[in-house]
Amino acid sequence: MATAMTSxxxxxxxxxxxxxxxxxxxxTAQITWLSSASSLSSGAFLLFFGRVADMFGRKSMFVGSLFLFSVFCLAAGYAQQPITLDVLNGVLGLFSASAVxxxxxxxxxxxxKPSRRKNAAFACFSAGxxxxxxxxTIFGGVAANLFGWRASFWLLAIIFIVFTIIAIFTVPKDFSQKQPFNWTTLKTFDIVGTIMIVGGIGMFSAALSLGDTASDGWRTPYVLALLVVGFLLIVVFIFWEFRFEYPLLPMDIWKDKNFSTVLSVLCLGMMAFIPASFFVSLYFQNVDEFSPLQVALHLLPMAIVGILVNIIAAGVLHRVSNKVLVWVGTSSYGISMLLLAVNRASTSYWALYFPALVLIVVGADLQFNVANMYVMSSMTPSQQSTAGGIxxxxxRLAMTIGLGIATATFNAVEANPTLSGYWDRESQPYSAVYWFSFxxxxxxxxxVPFLSIGKQGAKQKQPSSLESSSGNSPSEIEKTTNQNIGAIPNIQPLPVGMQIPEQSVS
Known part of the structure; x- marks a missing residue:
């Protein structure tokens, strides 16, 4: 439910x-900010809250975030002004950033430790x-159809207050070592990096969200200023992280080829998945003129298939090469986007949209599971919240960029439909978005060919006498070989600079 908050x-x-x-x-701009505000605030503060959770404790922050998310969902349902609702959506994004x-x-x-149970746990998390x-979409559609749009926020408030109560009694205590809140600890906190990354992602994301709705579009001075300054702050942040002794984002982790590649594949997938999902729903509302409940019912296959795919993922991550799973997921994505792109207003839902909605979830869930497991296994237990933040x-940044490009594409084609005569006028802007996703x-x-990720969570072999002679205890060896990654002979988990001797890897 934590990772599900924003979505x-x-x-x-x-x-x-x-x-x-x-x-x-x-x-139109105010409507756009309903979804953009939460994505912007959550994306900007994730690294900050990851570092705070690792230093000062996790359970209290997690439970508190669930509770405050519920409270502000309740408040959003009573909003009377557009700006109030937009701001409250931004605050809701902030609490989702502090929960994940x-x-x-x-x-x-x-x-x-790697295990089948760990795969199952993270598959449940990834499904969120x-x-x-x-x-x-389903709950919001049903609530809005029965009681009005305000009920969709109140239903969210009820759901998350229930999970707050459950979390208080069921989430285990955080036994990891916490830092005292004093001046010495604060000096190790990357305050300069935090300011730069929050400001950079915030400005850059805001520019992408405002570009098509501003008075002069992308040529509007404040949009250009936000875009340039935000981009520069992100670049300066990267250089700063290389030099600061206690970085908010350990940059050496990107030296792992699989880490960088699997995240790149996932980000490109999210750049396609989020815009496609958003405009599919918009297509059902504007072209097919469905009610919220009808939209929810037509999107139901995504929920059913998503549950099944995550169950399957939990059972195969330790049995099947994860590179194969990424191939399957990425191929499913491609076929789905192609089916959506060739759709026309006269085409039956069952002919193209239904198989596309099934395959798009297969792509999202397989990629998300593989990438999530790899990233979490690449960092030490004391940095797990930071890993989640990264x-x-x-x-989230990839989603924002994808949605910004897709919105610009949609508006451009809607204003000047220039696609082939194969498409009717009302379908053209949507097809253009799907072609971008494709x-x-x-x-x-x-x-994908550059990945070399094998099975993750497979049972580790017992260390041999050669491994024992390397000076590492069996528990230390097991921690360093926290996943089976095919042909890669050594991995460098954090802390940064810790090199694993090749002979110590089982």
């Missing part, structure tokens, strides 16, 4: 945005992102 909210807002807009008299890193950190510490969006930050998947397909 749950986004799915609910997606199927009710047109109704909210009419009810509050919102402009401690949730990942708790899982990473509890399931420290795609399934959160789907169930958000993972979620790069994917292009992103083609790029990711070119990266």
């Amino acid at each position: 749950f909210l986004g799915g609910s807002v997606t199927v009710t945005s047109s109704y909210i807009g009419r009810s509050l008299g919102m402009t 890193p401690p949730a990942v950190g708790i899982l990473g510490v509890v399931y420290e 992102n795609p399934l959160g969006f789907v169930f958000g 993972f979620q930050t790069v994917t 292009a992103a998947i083609l790029v990711s397909l070119c990266l």
Whole structure:
């Protein structure tokens, strides 16, 4: 439910945005910010909250975030002004950012060693992102259809207050070592890096969200200023992290080829998945003129298949080469985007949209599971929340960039439909978005051959006498070989600079 927060909210807002807009008299820009505000704030603060959770404790932050998310969902349901609702959505994104890193950190510490059970636990966690969006559309659609759009926020409040109570009694205590809150500890906290990454991601994401709705579009001075300054801050942040002794984002982790490649593949997938899912829902509302409940029902296959795929992923991550799983996921993505792209208004839902919605979830869930397991296994138990922050930050940034490009593409084609006569006028802007998503998947397909990830969570071999003579105890060896990664002979988990002798790897 932690990783589902933003996507749950986004799915609910997606199927009710047109109704909210009419009810509050919102402009197109204000409607856009309903979904953009939460994504922007959550993406900007994930690294910060990851570091805070690792230093000062995880359970209290996790439970508190669930509770405050519920409270502000309740408040959003009473909003009377467009700006109020947009700001509250931004605050909700902030609490989702403070919930995900401690949730990942708790899982990473509890399931420290590779195992089938760890695969199952992280498959459940990974399911939250795609399934959160789907169930958000379903619950939001049903609530809005029965009681109005405000009920969709109140239903979210009820769901998360229930999970808050459950979490208080069921989430295990955080036994990892905590830092005292004093001046010495604060000096090790990367305050300069935090300011730069929060400001950089915030400005860059805001520019992408505002580009098509500003008065002069992308040529609007403040949009260009936000874009340039935000990009420069991100670049300066990267250089700063190489020099600071206690970096917010350990840069040496990117030297692992599989780490960089699997995240790149995942990000390209998210750049395709989020815009495609958003505009599929919009297509059902604007072209097919479905009610929120009808939209939810037509998206139901995504939820059902998503649950099944995550169950399968939990059972095969330790049995099948994860590179093969990434191939399957990326190929499913590509076929799905192609089916969506050739759809026309006269085409039956069952002919193209139904198989596309099934395959798009296969792609999202397989890629997410493989990448999530690899990233979490690449960092030490004391840095599990930071690992979760890194993972979620790069994917959220990819989602924002993808949605910004897709929106610009949609608006351009809608204003000047220039696609082939094969498409009717009303389908053209949507098809253009799907072609962009298909292009992103083609790029990711070119990266998959560079992966060498084998089985993850497979049972480790007992150390031989040669391994024991290297000076490492069996427990130390098991921690360093926390996954079976095919042909790669040595991995460098954090802390940075810790090299594993080749002969110590089982």
